[in-house]
Amino acid sequence: MADYEKIYKETYVIKEGEGPGKVYMYLLVGSKRAALIDSGYGNLQLKDICSMVTNLPVNLLLTHGHFDHVGGVNEFDDLWISSQDKQLLIDTVGNVKGNIHDISDGQTFDLGGRTIKAILVPGHTKGCIAFLDMDNHVLFSGDFCCEADVLLNFPESESVEVYMDSLRKLIALGDSYDYNYPSHHSIPVGKETLRDIEICGNRILSGEYQPGECEMIGMTFKKMEYKDIAIIY
Secondary structure, X not given: OOOEEEEEOOEEEEEEOOHHHOEEEEEEEOOOOEEEEOOOOOOOOHHHHHHHHOOOOEEEEOOOOOHHHXXXXXXXXXXXXXXXXXXXXXXXXXXXXXXXXXXXXXXXEEOOOOEEEEEEOOOOOOOOEEEEEOOOOEEEEEOOXXXXXXXXXXXOOXXXXXXXXXXXXXHHOHHXXXXXXXXXXXXXXXXXXXXXXXXXXXXXXXXXXXXXEEEEOOEEEEEEEEOOEEEEO
């Protein structure tokens, strides 16, 4: 049985995987169409799951191009991703069967009775996108700001400086959302998580705090910790 549940008004979380690698996708239903944010590892029949919730057409909106977010893209005829992550998507999936549409910063998607706004937040990847459910004041932040480690250690990641600019952009929009649903770990997370990440990032930029080290993907990276979160870079 598919693991999905309603989290608020006509909005559902679909869960795939177990443990730290568990990933969340979000189905937002309007009166004219629905939007699915991300497509997981590709082990679920996402269109079937969506059809259990709605018979409306579903547009696939991608937060970024990593494998645990784009695995199910070939179930969909049309998908949207930032142009900065389009090549990452193609490199990850190989043959993308659907039509790839670029998402621009500030672009809106009218679902009928609810509007979803795309916010470009480079950092985890160069083309990371957060999505704002404007009518319900909810943010979907992908891998940008989970209540765990912020990963800036991939070849496609941006610098800590660029990430911090994006973080401040989301913090400045704080009056537009009450809750933040990321793609991993605890959901939802409060605005204080963004503030904690900001403090952690400022410690890196100040040069006054000594980072630790961690091993990932066969390499050694720096790791700055603060409370329950860390930035790996």
